[in-house]
Amino acid sequence: MESKYLKEECGxxxxxxxxxxxxxxxxxxxxxxxxxxxxxxxxxxxxxxRFRNYKGAAETIRLNNALGAICARVCPTEKxxxxxxxxxxxxxxxxxGRIQRFVTDFEEAAKMDIWEKAPANGKSVGVVGxxxxxxxxxxxxxxxxxxVEVYEKEKVLGGMLRYIPEYRLPNHIVDTEIKRIExxxxxxxxxxxxxxKVSMEDLKAKHDAVLLAPGYSYGKNLxxxxxxxxxxLAVDFLKEVKAKAGKVKVPANVLVVGGGDVAMDVVTTLxxxxxxxxxxxxxxxxxxFKASKKExxxxxxxxxxxxxxxxPTACEGKKVSFKHRVINAEISVEAxxxxxxxxxxxxxxxxxxxxxxxxxDAGKPYVxxxxxxxxxxxxxHSRFDKTVVGGVRTGxxxxxxxDMALGGK
Amino acid sequence: MxxxxxxxxxxxxxxPNPFCLSSSPVGNCYDMCKKAYEVGWGGVVFKTIGxxxxxxxxxxxxxxxxxxxxxxxxGFKNMEQIAEHSLEENLRDLRRLKEEFPNQVxxxxxxxxxxxxxxxxxxxxxxxxxxxxEMNLSCPQMTSHAMGSDVGSNPELCKKYCQAVKRGSKLPMxxxxxxxxxxMVPVAKACLEGGADGIAAINTIKSICNIDLDKKVGxxxxxxxxxxxxxxxxxxxxxxxxxxxxxxQADGLHDLEISGxxxxxxxxxxxxxxxxxxxxxxxxxxxxxYGYRVVEDMKNGLQHYMEEQGVxxxxxxxxxxxxxxxxxxxLNRDYICRPNIDLDKCIKCGRCxxxxxxxxxxxxxxxxxxxxPHCNTDKCVxxxxxGHVCPVHAxxxxxxxxxxxxxxxxxxxxx
Numbered sequence: 083m084e085s086k087y088l089k090e091e092c093g094x095x096x097x098x099x100x101x102x103x104x105x106x107x108x109x110x111x112x113x114x115x116x117x118x119x120x121x122x123x124x125x126x127x128x129x130x131x132r133f134r135n136y137k138g139a140a141e142t143i144r145l146n147n148a149l150g151a152i153c154a155r156v157c158p159t160e161k162x163x164x165x166x167x168x169x170x171x172x173x174x175x176x177x178x179g180r181i182q183r184f185v186t187d188f189e190e191a192a193k194m195d196i197w198e199k200a201p202a203n204g205k206s207v208g209v210v211g212x213x214x215x216x217x218x219x220x221x222x223x224x225x226x227x228x229x230v231e232v233y234e235k236e237k238v239l240g241g242m243l244r245y246i247p248e249y250r251l252p253n254h255i256v257d258t259e260i261k262r263i264e265x266x267x268x269x270x271x272x273x274x275x276x277x278x279k280v281s282m283e284d285l286k287a288k289h290d291a292v293l294l295a296p297g298y299s300y301g302k303n304l305x306x307x308x309x310x311x312x313x314x315l316a317v318d319f320l321k322e323v324k325a326k327a328g329k330v331k332v333p334a335n336v337l338v339v340g341g342g343d344v345a346m347d348v349v350t351t352l353x354x355x356x357x358x359x360x361x362x363x364x365x366x367x368x369x370x371f372k373a374s375k376k377e378x379x380x381x382x383x384x385x386x387x388x389x390x391x392x393x394p395t396a397c398e399g400k401k402v403s404f405k406h407r408v409i410n411a412e413i414s415v416e417a418x419x420x421x422x423x424x425x426x427x428x429x430x431x432x433x434x435x436x437x438x439x440x441x442x443d444a445g446k447p448y449v450x451x452x453x454x455x456x457x458x459x460x461x462x463h464s465r466f467d468k469t470v471v472g473g474v475r476t477g478x479x480x481x482x483x484x485d486m487a488l489g490g491k
Numbered sequence: 492m493x494x495x496x497x498x499x500x501x502x503x504x505x506x507p508n509p510f511c512l513s514s515s516p517v518g519n520c521y522d523m524c525k526k527a528y529e530v531g532w533g534g535v536v537f538k539t540i541g542x543x544x545x546x547x548x549x550x551x552x553x554x555x556x557x558x559x560x561x562x563x564x565x566g567f568k569n570m571e572q573i574a575e576h577s578l579e580e581n582l583r584d585l586r587r588l589k590e591e592f593p594n595q596v597x598x599x600x601x602x603x604x605x606x607x608x609x610x611x612x613x614x615x616x617x618x619x620x621x622x623x624x625e626m627n628l629s630c631p632q633m634t635s636h637a638m639g640s641d642v643g644s645n646p647e648l649c650k651k652y653c654q655a656v657k658r659g660s661k662l663p664m665x666x667x668x669x670x671x672x673x674x675m676v677p678v679a680k681a682c683l684e685g686g687a688d689g690i691a692a693i694n695t696i697k698s699i700c701n702i703d704l705d706k707k708v709g710x711x712x713x714x715x716x717x718x719x720x721x722x723x724x725x726x727x728x729x730x731x732x733x734x735x736x737x738x739x740q741a742d743g744l745h746d747l748e749i750s751g752x753x754x755x756x757x758x759x760x761x762x763x764x765x766x767x768x769x770x771x772x773x774x775x776x777x778x779x780x781y782g783y784r785v786v787e788d789m790k791n792g793l794q795h796y797m798e799e800q801g802v803x804x805x806x807x808x809x810x811x812x813x814x815x816x817x818x819x820x821x822l823n824r825d826y827i828c829r830p831n832i833d834l835d836k837c838i839k840c841g842r843c844x845x846x847x848x849x850x851x852x853x854x855x856x857x858x859x860x861x862x863x864p865h866c867n868t869d870k871c872v873x874x875x876x877x878g879h880v881c882p883v884h885a886x887x888x889x890x891x892x893x894x895x896x897x898x899x900x901x902x903x904x905x906x
Contacts, residue, residue: 097882097883097884104561104562108781126787129784129787129788130788130791130792133756133757133758133785133788133789133792134757134758134759134788134792135757135758135788135791135792135795137493137791137792137795138787138788138791138792138795141492141493141791145492196492197492198492
């Protein structure tokens, strides 16, 4: 039997996608499109599906979002387009993410080649990192005519996309999106850590601009859990499970600390891997929960025990004590494995930039103190969350700024 | 990104794309037509301009729609007559539109009530810069019997009025047909004899959409009463395609240039009209329901279709289906094509069983235990009703059997 961890949820068929698109009210000043950080223009592609123009729908998505098939699967749509949907005034929002997935699957099945590349402008941009924002920026710049080279420290491309569990985002989807960007002439280097193998000076000498997108790729920990051999960081855990296609050994009793999207990915993954007892202790109370509602619901349906409002007070070996933040309550949980999902942090060592509260602040969007060096993704300031779709937004925008600075054509 | 040239020449006039507003409420004034041009319509048939003497006095409300299950606007009923603005206002709008949009086509729809008014209107709209004239011989809700579809079902009168228009203008001219007639060909031929260069088909179908069950009156209710009026939208598409096909098949009309009208909403509808011989397409009901923006997906989808078909000129698709629609008596009746039921796809709803029993030949048998359908080939006549009702497309044309004593070979049959 195929592992539940590897099995993606069923998508729409041509029959059900028509039904869903027919529910769309085709609003005048479509709030869904205004709410999309990536500008994917859902009202236009849903209208195309409604009027049986799947290819046109695919063009709308792909021209606006280099990671359209990825966003379709992982975007917290209930916070953005679906939160804004007028259909809510009747019953429930249109399932926009799933319509987008149908269309991008159709695009792939029809082997559509949508992108057009402007003639080469003789200028080049080096991109550090290959996460969502870097991929989008690379695609946008390549289409504008820039020669783009991407430097990734890991052996695999994709950054955080390789941490998102397989049941939510299959690796082959990420591979296909990257291959499409490669088709634009973007050159990818893996296993190259800038600041070590290659220096920033080398990159600046080689390229007309250098774009830094290191992302928040390192897991955070809390002091009392440091050095404990029973403790693993969430991002490291997710990465290993995905790299090994779910073939990892996990004990029957796991404690997870944290309540964000990464924590939900961890607890759901554990359940799908067959872990009987998954206990998640979360600092926030349910009303202030950070995780997407969809992911929280999914975890709860699988039977994860979630305790909200607790702060860890002590950790001794396998035993962790917690105290409630508001009421007078204490618990202690003993587990064979403790997964810490208490946030991520960046590392910009050797990149020649400084971060303030995890972001570069040089006065204007995406710039640094060095006019030749730009930033995007998690370390860039943005009014949107640090999600895949937020990254796509910064990638699109920084490409425009770089183009303006380098004089376009 | 697909980029195919959608331009086409119709009656000697080059259209940037075949999509036009039809003469109707959607092209009622300068502002509306301006917006339509800006959204990307290739042409506009400005709402029919009538003689000065004819006073337009509309009812309120004036629309109704037919629903089926959860689908509104299956068909649409409209009681509006021709343009409500003054002749001067309409002529001013035409002039302004042509000045501001020289590359998009402006068609003036006109309707006279005698030879003189037809001639005068033709002259006036020509002076305003219109590229083409459409004669409205077919509005079914006029309050005068000297105008509208009563005229359009009389070939002699049509011919006479066409001649009058040709006296008033040298512009290319098409006559717009009423479908409220058994055979459109004699009327179309009379119009061509009278000087028409092409035909627009179809106008709306006389209808009663719904009856209010409490008040015992048709809808919409106008002071307790209602009237028969024109029906349009998706439901009339089959009727329009049929009339266009019949004209293109008539002797001497194989190359007839046609502007197709009737329920066009998607690029697929548009392609169907083109395949039966329409060169340009006119739309109203889809715009009334969804807005001018519907043209975006029609244009884009049609370009993708051209790409799939390997065609660079839209013209190359015109009329390709005409030769494949033949009289029923000439169809091959030598074989039976029985259904192939894909039980992996089947979700066991039993709808094929019900329809076959109650509306077919009792050939689909229902296995009560397994809850699944099977086809009894002894009873099956190959009507394939089952395939039409299957909600998951699990039933497709299957094995072909040649009827006893017939010479035809199964492998030669084209499904």
